[in-house]
Amino acid sequence: MVESTGGDRCEDARCAVQAERRMFIRDVKPYEVPESLDDLRGPSGGVVELPHTLLWAPGDGRIDLDEKGGVGLVYRAVVAEGAVADQAAILNRDRLVEVWPELLLPRRARELWETRFPRLRDRAGA
Numbered sequence: 001m002v003e004s005t006g007g008d009r010c011e012d013a014r015c016a017v018q019a020e021r022r023m024f025i026r027d028v029k030p031y032e033v034p035e036s037l038d039d040l041r042g043p044s045g046g047v048v049e050l051p052h053t054l055l056w057a058p059g060d061g062r063i064d065l066d067e068k069g070g071v072g073l074v075y076r077a078v079v080a081e082g083a084v085a086d087q088a089a090i091l092n093r094d095r096l097v098e099v100w101p102e103l104l105l106p107r108r109a110r111e112l113w114e115t116r117f118p119r120l121r122d123r124a125g126a
Contacts, residue, residue, distance in 0.1 A: 031109045032084045033116050039084070040091040048074055048090055054081045071099055080109050097123055 034040065042048070043065065050061040055077040065071045078090045100120045103110075114121035 026106050026108060029106075029108070031080065031106075031112050032082065032087065033112050034084050034087050037093045037096070037117055037119070039088045040093040040096060041088060042090040042092045044092040044095045050074060050077060050090070054078055054086060065095075071095065072103060075099060076103055076105060079103070079113065080106055096120075 045066045047062050047064050050063060052061065055061055055063075055073070063070050063074050065074060075091060075096060078087055082090065097119065100123050105113075
């Protein structure tokens with residue numbers, strides 16, 4: 001017998017079945033993907049301002065894409081949290097393709113983008 005996370009006791013096989021049925025937010029969270037990479041016309045450098053709906057962090061949401069870690073922070077937030085309008089305004093097509101392999105993204109968001117844009121998948125495998 002093992003203790004389940006709910007505090008009740010269960011047989012090993014029953015706990016395994018309960019664990020398999022767990023649902024994670026990452027598995028059902030909706031992610032938006034633009035129709036075309038050409039829709040991404042944001043700046044390739046400089047300072048961008050992200051609203052708190054995209055990046056939950058203290059401060060004014062101003063991030064310099066040219067500073068170390070800036071582009072990764074912005075692009076991860078916009079891909080994972082942004083609506084298509086946010087993505088079009090903030091992401092830059094060429095910069096996204098350049099940094100795609102290094103972006104730390106939720107698995108499903110990465111899969112959705114790479115399914116729509118095989119160029120990103122090919123770049124990630126390079």
